[in-house]
Amino acid sequence: MMTTSLYLKQWGNSLGVRLPAAIARVAGFKVDQQVNIVVKGDAVIITPTPDKTLTLEERISRFNPNNHGGEAMTTDTILGAEKW
Numbered sequence: 001m002m003t004t005s006l007y008l009k010q011w012g013n014s015l016g017v018r019l020p021a022a023i024a025r026v027a028g029f030k031v032d033q034q035v036n037i038v039v040k041g042d043a044v045i046i047t048p049t050p051d052k053t054l055t056l057e058e059r060i061s062r063f064n065p066n067n068h069g070g071e072a073m074t075t076d077t078i079l080g081a082e083k084w
Contacts, residue, residue, distance in 0.1 A: 002026050
């Protein structure tokens with residue numbers, strides 16, 4: 001078990017705490033990972049949310065060309081040695 005003492009800081013209208021890298025590593029946390037937060041009595045418990053494997057349909061429904069640079073090839077001009 002690993003323990004440390006940290007300060008809560010103002011983050012907009014909320015409070016936030018930064019987890020030291022060693023604590024995050026021991027807990028198995030990663031950047032942008034979704035977590036569950038539960039309050040039991042005077043304890044706050046943070047646990048990772050299990051990763052969900054997306055189906056192809058779910059992946060396609062989340063695709064946004066504006067976020068991924070649009071079309072892969074935006075020209076009909078031959079750019080290299082490929083000739084079809």
